[in-house]
Amino acid sequence: MTIAWPLATDQTFVDQLEGLYVEWSAASVPEPTMLALNTDLAEELGIDPDMLSSPDGLAVLVGNAVPAGAVTVAQAYAGHQFGGYSPRLGDGRALLVGELIDRHGQRRDLHLKGSGRTPFARGGDGKAAVGPMLREYVMGEAMHGLGIPTTRALAVVATGEPVMREVVLPGAVLARVAASHLRVGTFQYAAATGDPDLLSRLVDHAIARHHPQAAEADRPALALLDAVVQAQAALVARWMLVGFIHGVMNTDNTTVSGETIDYGPCAFMDAYDPATVFSSIDHQGRYAFGNQPAIMAWNLARLAEALLVLIDDDEDSAVAAATEVLSRFPEYLARVHEPAMRAKLGLDPDREQDGDAELAADLLALMREHRVDHTMAFRALGAAARGDVEPFSGLFAQPAAVDAWLGRWSSRLGPDRVAVGAAMGRANPIYIPRNHLVEEALAAATDGDLAPFRQLVEVVSQPFDARPGLARYAEPAPDSFGPYQTFCGT
Numbered sequence: 371m372t373i374a375w376p377l378a379t380d381q382t383f384v385d386q387l388e389g390l391y392v393e394w395s396a397a398s399v400p401e402p403t404m405l406a407l408n409t410d411l412a413e414e415l416g417i418d419p420d421m422l423s424s425p426d427g428l429a430v431l432v433g434n435a436v437p438a439g440a441v442t443v444a445q446a447y448a449g450h451q452f453g454g455y456s457p458r459l460g461d462g463r464a465l466l467v468g469e470l471i472d473r474h475g476q477r478r479d480l481h482l483k484g485s486g487r488t489p490f491a492r493g494g495d496g497k498a499a500v501g502p503m504l505r506e507y508v509m510g511e512a513m514h515g516l517g518i519p520t521t522r523a524l525a526v527v528a529t530g531e532p533v534m535r536e537v538v539l540p541g542a543v544l545a546r547v548a549a550s551h552l553r554v555g556t557f558q559y560a561a562a563t564g565d566p567d568l569l570s571r572l573v574d575h576a577i578a579r580h581h582p583q584a585a586e587a588d589r590p591a592l593a594l595l596d597a598v599v600q601a602q603a604a605l606v607a608r609w610m611l612v613g614f615i616h617g618v619m620n621t622d623n624t625t626v627s628g629e630t631i632d633y634g635p636c637a638f639m640d641a642y643d644p645a646t647v648f649s650s651i652d653h654q655g656r657y658a659f660g661n662q663p664a665i666m667a668w669n670l671a672r673l674a675e676a677l678l679v680l681i682d683d684d685e686d687s688a689v690a691a692a693t694e695v696l697s698r699f700p701e702y703l704a705r706v707h708e709p710a711m712r713a714k715l716g717l718d719p720d721r722e723q724d725g726d727a728e729l730a731a732d733l734l735a736l737m738r739e740h741r742v743d744h745t746m747a748f749r750a751l752g753a754a755a756r757g758d759v760e761p762f763s764g765l766f767a768q769p770a771a772v773d774a775w776l777g778r779w780s781s782r783l784g785p786d787r788v789a790v791g792a793a794m795g796r797a798n799p800i801y802i803p804r805n806h807l808v809e810e811a812l813a814a815a816t817d818g819d820l821a822p823f824r825q826l827v828e829v830v831s832q833p834f835d836a837r838p839g840l841a842r843y844a845e846p847a848p849d850s851f852g853p854y855q856t857f858c859g860t
Contacts, residue, residue, distance in 0.1 A: 371435045373426050379437045379468035386575050389568045391443035396433020397486025401530025408524050415472045431527050432543045433485040440468045444488035449555035449622030459622050460490030479551050483544040499539035501812040509633040512803045512830035518608045520630040521548040549629050554673045555622030561676035580627050591680035596695045599670050601628025603702035606666045611710050613639035613744040615659045617649040624669045635856035638802045640846045642737040642744040648856040667699045713797040714748050716755050716783050716790045740766045743846045745802050752794035755787050799833035805854050806847035
């Protein structure tokens with residue numbers, strides 16, 4: 371069924387990239403009911419939130435109806451999953467509805483997740499449950515609030531039908547908005563077809579959509595690689611600053627835009643430890659917190675391999691040029707991470723001084739040794755800058771263990787300690803989506819109570835602003851909660 375849609379739905383992906391999708395329709399949903407509507411995002415897109423909650427709006431958001439003129443497609447991509455190459459993955463339970471131009475003139479994908487099996491499905495039912503789709507909503511809003519590039523949920527709509535997992539769960543569809551859904555795996559798929567025209571069209575499309583400056587370069591494919599390396603280095607740097615663990619950094623989950631995508635087994639770290647892993651299937655710790663920069667560099671090398679034939683006709687020259695670009699990853703990461711870390715410590719973000727990096731490294735080493743909460747430590751350091759040291763030192767089992775570090779740190783701060791503390795408050799969040807609170811909210815929502823979910827979204831959407839009555843949202847999980855595991859099967 372097609373319906374009138376009060377906003378133009380463009381389709382450059384479909385128009386330009388035949389060979390990278392399959393036209394497909396969503397499975398019919400018996401009783402769509404709005405669970406969560408992102409009114410701020412809707413208004414940013416120029417969509418009336420009331421329209422989205424109407425019968426026609428709900429029909430589009432679950433795939434029962436398609437905007438007039440739109441063609442829904444399942445996108446094709448390959449990917450390295452935990453290091454092993456899968457030549458044909460694709461949207462097994464998702465559909466691209468089309469592209470919208472938001473109020474800022476930016477092109478955004480509207481994408482449905484949990485809309486039924488497609489030809490790329492790999493044994494699953496193509497459906498999704500309420501809990502995991504609301505999880506993606508809250509994580510996306512938390513990341514957006516933290517200023518980290520991310521896909522975002524426009525809505526989560528209950529389907530009115532059960533989903534069979536280990537237990538029977540209520541079903542839902544996530545309507546997701548992204549700068550695009552182009553992935554490293556998209557390029558791997560195009561390269562594997564052996565069709566240079568398809569790969570070339572994909573490169574042109576990605577450049578026009580995300581990195582237009584690359585079109586003016588002598589070797590646009592190489593310039594595209596460099597732009598993606600910069601974007602992803604900046605993204606991972608921001609993850610590391612807030613203790614975020616993606617959990618499944620496969621190449622099909624690595625975007626060309628530099629947005630975070632796919633919040634299946636992700637989580638935020640409590641006690642600081644680079645070896646932290648939450649994903650139940652990451653048995654070797656491949657995607658542990660501290661491994662994320664190296665894994666992203668590895669993923670980008672897979673993008674470079676896919677682009678070699680367009681970088682230079684001579685393979686050796688292409689490899690040399692791509693390798694030189696990839697070698698810049700640590701520099702690009704440091705460009706974002708080091709000034710931001712100085713800001714977190716109350717130091718001058720715009721001017722590095724001798725000893726800054728060592729000061730940060732020594733603090734992290736102490737936090738790891740004493741299993742100190744990552745978010746609480748940096749937030750409490752702002753109070754220490756203003757003269758109240760106890761909230762920070764009290765996080766350590768042996769407070770005297772940090773006295774020497776505190777002395778070194780304090781001697782480097784500027785004279786206006788009130789201003790320093792205020793700046794640190796803008797750099798260090800007080801609220802993150804704590805794992806125990808996420809699970810609490812999702813369990814309640816699965817049972818029909820959305821109040822804890824709504825409260826959690828409201829809190830983490832403004833992560834830097836301390837507010838009365840929200841103390842529990844700033845506290846780590848009780849001892850009875852752990853150990854915590856997350857799961858990919860969303």
